[in-house]
Amino acid sequence: MTHDFLESLKNELGPDVFFGDDIPARYHNDWSGMTPVRPLALVRARTTEHVSKTLRLCHQHKVPVTPQGGLTGLAGGARPIEGGVALSLDRMNAIEEIDTVMATMTVQAGVPLGVAQRTAEDAGLFLGLDLGARDSCLIGGNLSTNAGGNRVIRFGMAREHVLGMEVVLPDGTIITSLNKMLKNNAGYDLKQLFIGSEGTLGVITRAVLRLQAKPADLATAFCGCPDFPSMLELLKSARQHLGAALTSFEVMWPSFYDFMTGRLPSLRRAFSEQHGIYVLIENGGRNAEDNRMLLETVLGEALEKGWVSDAILPASNREARDLWAVRESVSEYGKLMGPTTAFDVGVPTSAAGRLVEAVEAAVSERWPDAIGLSYGHIGDSNLHFVCNIPSAGTNQPYKAITELVFDLVAKEGGTISAEHGIGLVKKPYLKLSRTPEELALMGKIKHALDPHNVLNTGKVLPGSEY
Numbered sequence: 111m112t113h114d115f116l117e118s119l120k121n122e123l124g125p126d127v128f129f130g131d132d133i134p135a136r137y138h139n140d141w142s143g144m145t146p147v148r149p150l151a152l153v154r155a156r157t158t159e160h161v162s163k164t165l166r167l168c169h170q171h172k173v174p175v176t177p178q179g180g181l182t183g184l185a186g187g188a189r190p191i192e193g194g195v196a197l198s199l200d201r202m203n204a205i206e207e208i209d210t211v212m213a214t215m216t217v218q219a220g221v222p223l224g225v226a227q228r229t230a231e232d233a234g235l236f237l238g239l240d241l242g243a244r245d246s247c248l249i250g251g252n253l254s255t256n257a258g259g260n261r262v263i264r265f266g267m268a269r270e271h272v273l274g275m276e277v278v279l280p281d282g283t284i285i286t287s288l289n290k291m292l293k294n295n296a297g298y299d300l301k302q303l304f305i306g307s308e309g310t311l312g313v314i315t316r317a318v319l320r321l322q323a324k325p326a327d328l329a330t331a332f333c334g335c336p337d338f339p340s341m342l343e344l345l346k347s348a349r350q351h352l353g354a355a356l357t358s359f360e361v362m363w364p365s366f367y368d369f370m371t372g373r374l375p376s377l378r379r380a381f382s383e384q385h386g387i388y389v390l391i392e393n394g395g396r397n398a399e400d401n402r403m404l405l406e407t408v409l410g411e412a413l414e415k416g417w418v419s420d421a422i423l424p425a426s427n428r429e430a431r432d433l434w435a436v437r438e439s440v441s442e443y444g445k446l447m448g449p450t451t452a453f454d455v456g457v458p459t460s461a462a463g464r465l466v467e468a469v470e471a472a473v474s475e476r477w478p479d480a481i482g483l484s485y486g487h488i489g490d491s492n493l494h495f496v497c498n499i500p501s502a503g504t505n506q507p508y509k510a511i512t513e514l515v516f517d518l519v520a521k522e523g524g525t526i527s528a529e530h531g532i533g534l535v536k537k538p539y540l541k542l543s544r545t546p547e548e549l550a551l552m553g554k555i556k557h558a559l560d561p562h563n564v565l566n567t568g569k570v571l572p573g574s575e576y
């Protein structure tokens with residue numbers, strides 16, 4: 111059976127299919143840090159028809175297939191499985207159209223997010239989706255994970271940036287629905303099934319992205335606040351004064367800020383004093399002077415009321431980039447910390463301070479040498495916690511740390527994943543955030559679309575093991 115399957119794959123996909131040592135190691139894993147797996151075959155599709163042929167063959171021969179984008183996912187969703195096919199979209203990287211009247215961009219799934227952002231800006235428009243992995247992650251991966259990032263507070267998650275999509279179903283059927291209209295209530299909004307389902311229901315091949323008016327500029331402020339409650343007052347004031355122009359409100363606890371600025375010589379500490387919590391605010395209104403003036407108003411009031419102890423309004427883009435560099439240094443964890451257990455939980459914003467205190471205290475009590483860093487997209491109720499236990503070396507107690515953190519998250523009524531998704535890493539814990547009825551419905555949808563359980567087998571849904 112495997113022999114027939116591989117022959118058919120070779121016949122139908124020709125030079126776009128790779129086997130054995132010809133499969134580069136980068137396709138063996140994503141950023142989750144799990145053990146790499148070399149797939150049976152790698153297909154690097156160039157067209158939607160290639161994707162369709164691959165899925166049809168996998169469906170017929172009941173061979174599992176893992177969709178892959180830029181492989182920056184942190185949940186193990188794009189890690190291939192042994193004996194299965196890895197299906198990479200990285201060669202489907204054309205920008206097919208920019209429509210400046212409709213403010214849309216039609217892209218293939220393999221376009222890197224950063225390329226889509228720059229192309230929109232060159233056309234005088236703006237793509238509101240942004241995340242640290244922008245130059246490595248691909249649009250298909252962003253949509254299938256319903257990615258969040260730095261500007262959700264203003265523009266929403268990836269879902270809000272999509273008007274139309276083309277998807278290939280597990281049996282190879284191509285569903286082309288490249289709608290460009292803002293309003294279209296003709297029947298079910300099918301694209302929503304595939305956005306955020308982490309490649310378990312279909313493979314995204316093309317998308318129509320919704321673009322925004324380009325902000326005149328993005329003014330940044332960096333603040334040191336005495337404590338979490340003061341920071342919440344600052345958030346309320348920023349929302350009130352900046353309104354829809356508030357594009358980011360990113361928070362770093364001292365555990366994160368001190369560790370990163372202390373360990374990375376390229377990063378500059380903004381203040382000589384220590385503060386209780388650090389905030390990056392970005393204001394992207396229509397007028398550059400107003401942007402800065404409004405930020406000054408927010409900071410003036412906050413300093414007067416004691417919500418902010420110190421603040422910087424950078425004088426140049428370069429200075430602003432230096433301030434953002436600390437927040438964006440998350441890509442350096444691997445080098446600085448070694449193996450980590452990482453979280454992207456969500457909790458109601460007012461509970462986030464209590465949760466960080468509880469998590470940092472509980473982890474240090476249990477593992478006294480633990481290094482735990484807390485930061486987050488606080489305006490979106492999304493907290494990150496990254497942890498390494500130096501004394502555990504390569505044998506990190508992932509399960510014990512995860513259970514400890516998720517238990518505290520559950521007590522605050524939170525979610526185990528706000529943006530990275532479930533993949534493999536969080537699959538055993540999905541039941542903490544979803545009811546049995548919700549899980550059963552997810553299982554029914556999966557079975558209806560993928561009766562042989564071949565597409566991204568074993569990911570997301572408990573009981574979907576191959």
Ligand SMILES: Cc1cc2nc3c(=O)[nH]c(=O)nc-3n(C[C@H](O)[C@H](O)[C@H](O)COP(=O)(O)OP(=O)(O)OC[C@H]3O[C@@H](n4cnc5c(N)ncnc54)[C@H](O)[C@@H]3O)c2cc1C
Pocket residue numbers: 140141176177178179180181182183184186187188199219240241242243246247248249250251252253254255256257258259260308309310312313314315440441529530533566569
């Ligand atoms: C430094 C860094 C910063 C990050 N910051 C953020 C952040 O702020 N917010 C955030 O949400 N995430 C963040 N991430 C996580 C990651 O970048 C996102 O999850 C991203 O959306 C994954 O895109 P990708 O192309 O790399 O997908 P991959 O990792 O290749 O795949 C992710 C999932 O999508 C599936 N998939 C991929 N392509 C397709 C497709 N075309 N059709 C169907 N399924 C597909 C895969 O099977 C897998 O389940 C960060 C990661 C890093 C390394």
